[in-house]
Amino acid sequence: MLSAAEVVAKILEEQPKTPKHSQGVAFAPANVALCKYWGKRHHDLNLPVTNSLSVSLGNYGTHTVIRPWEGHSDSICLNGKELTNVTNTNVANTNVTKTFVTRLTSFLDLFRHALHTKTYFRVETESNIPIGSGLASSASGFAAVVLALVELYQWQLERSSLSILARLGSGSACRSLWQGFVEWEMGENILGLDSHGKLLDNTWEDFCVGLFIINPNQKSFSSREAMKITQNTSEFYEMWPKRVAHDLDIIKCAISNRDFTLLGETAESNALSMHALMMTARPSIIYTEPATMQAWNRVFQLRQEGVKLYFTQDAGPNLKLLFLAEDAARISNEFENLLTITPMAKL
Numbered sequence: 001m002l003s004a005a006e007v008v009a010k011i012l013e014e015q016p017k018t019p020k021h022s023q024g025v026a027f028a029p030a031n032v033a034l035c036k037y038w039g040k041r042h043h044d045l046n047l048p049v050t051n052s053l054s055v056s057l058g059n060y061g062t063h064t065v066i067r068p069w070e071g072h073s074d075s076i077c078l079n080g081k082e083l084t085n086v087t088n089t090n091v092a093n094t095n096v097t098k099t100f101v102t103r104l105t106s107f108l109d110l111f112r113h114a115l116h117t118k119t120y121f122r123v124e125t126e127s128n129i130p131i132g133s134g135l136a137s138s139a140s141g142f143a144a145v146v147l148a149l150v151e152l153y154q155w156q157l158e159r160s161s162l163s164i165l166a167r168l169g170s171g172s173a174c175r176s177l178w179q180g181f182v183e184w185e186m187g188e189n190i191l192g193l194d195s196h197g198k199l200l201d202n203t204w205e206d207f208c209v210g211l212f213i214i215n216p217n218q219k220s221f222s223s224r225e226a227m228k229i230t231q232n233t234s235e236f237y238e239m240w241p242k243r244v245a246h247d248l249d250i251i252k253c254a255i256s257n258r259d260f261t262l263l264g265e266t267a268e269s270n271a272l273s274m275h276a277l278m279m280t281a282r283p284s285i286i287y288t289e290p291a292t293m294q295a296w297n298r299v300f301q302l303r304q305e306g307v308k309l310y311f312t313q314d315a316g317p318n319l320k321l322l323f324l325a326e327d328a329a330r331i332s333n334e335f336e337n338l339l340t341i342t343p344m345a346k347l
C-alpha cells in the first residue's frame with residue numbers, strides 16, 4: 001500500500017515539475033451530500049467504505065490563488081486574515097485556524113514530495129460559506145487548491161485524477177470538481193486510483209438548496225474524528241453500507257425521474273440515519289442542537305401543510321433544506337436569513 005504522498009507522485013509522474021505561471025487562480029464549489037459518506041476503508045488515502053452522492057452549490061464555494069513563496073514556510077491568508085503571521089496572535093492561535101493551517105500545509109507537503117521541491121507557497125483563499133460548521137467548506141477548499149496548482153504548473157490531467165488528488169485532502173472534496181449531481185465511486189483499487197467523483201448526466205433547473213445556519217461556530221468533533229469513532233465503536237456500523245447502497249439506488253432513480261418527494265424523503269432519512277449511527281458511538285457524537293431540532297420540526301410541520309420540503313445535515317448543527325423553486329418564497333419566509341441556492345438554474 002502506498003502513502004498519500006506516493007499516490008500524488010504517481011499521478012504527477014509525467015507532469016511539469018516547475019511552475020509555468022506566476023500564480024494559479026481557481027474556484028471550486030461546495031457540495032452537499034444527498035447520500036452520505038461516513039466511514040473509510042483506508043484512513044490516510046481517504047478511501048471510503050461506500051459510494052456517496054452530492055449536489056454542488058454553483059457559485060458558493062472557495063476561490064483560491066496560489067504562488068511560489070520565498071519564505072521559510074507556507075504563507076496562508078483565509079478570508080482576508082493572515083493565518084501564518086506569528087505576530088498576529090489573535091488570529092494565528094485559535095484552534096480553528098491551527099487546524100486549518102496544519103491540514104493545508106500537510107496537503108501541500110504531498111505535492112512538494114511529488115515535485116521534489118522545498119518550495120513554499122503563498123495561498124490566498126476566500127470562502128463564501130462558513131468554515132468548519134459542517135457546510136462543506138473543506139471540500140471546496142481542497143478542490144480549489146488542486147485546481148489552482150493545476151493552473152500554476154499547467155498539469156494536463158483528467159478530472160478524475162484531480163478528483164483523486166482533492167480526495168487526499170478531504171474525502172468529500174473529490175465531489176467538488178464538478179457542478180451538478182456527482183457520485184463518488186468508492187472503487188476497489190488498493191491505491192484508490194479508481195476512487196473518485198463522476199458527474200451524473202442529469203440536471204434539475206428548479207432544484208434548490210437552502211443553507212440554514214443555526215450556529216456558525218466550529219464543530220466540537222471534526223468529521224474525520226467523528227467518522228473514525230463511529231466506525232470503530234458503533235455496533236450498528238455494519239448496517240450502514242447496506243443502507244447506503246439502498247438509498248443511493250433510490251436517489252439516482254429519483255433524480256432521473258425528477259421525483260422530488262422520493263429524493264427528499266430518502267436524502268433526509270439517510271442523513272438522520274447517519275446521525276443516529278453517530279449517537280450509538282462511544283463516546284456519542286451529537287452535532288444536533290436544540291435549535292436544529294426546532295428546525296427539523298418546522299420542516300415536518302410545513303410538510304404536513306403540503307409544502308415539499310426536506311432537509312439534510314452533515315457534521316454540524318446547520319441544515320441544508322431541499323426544495324423546488326416554486327416553494328422558495330414560502331420557505332424563505334419561514335426560515336430567517338435562509339441562503340437559497342439554485343445550483344442548476346439556467347442562466
Ligand code: PMV
Binds near residue numbers: 038052173224315
Ligand atoms: O470529507 P470529510 O472528511 O469532511 O467528510 C464529510 C462527511 C459528511 O459531510 C458528513 C458527509 C459527506 O458525504 O459529505
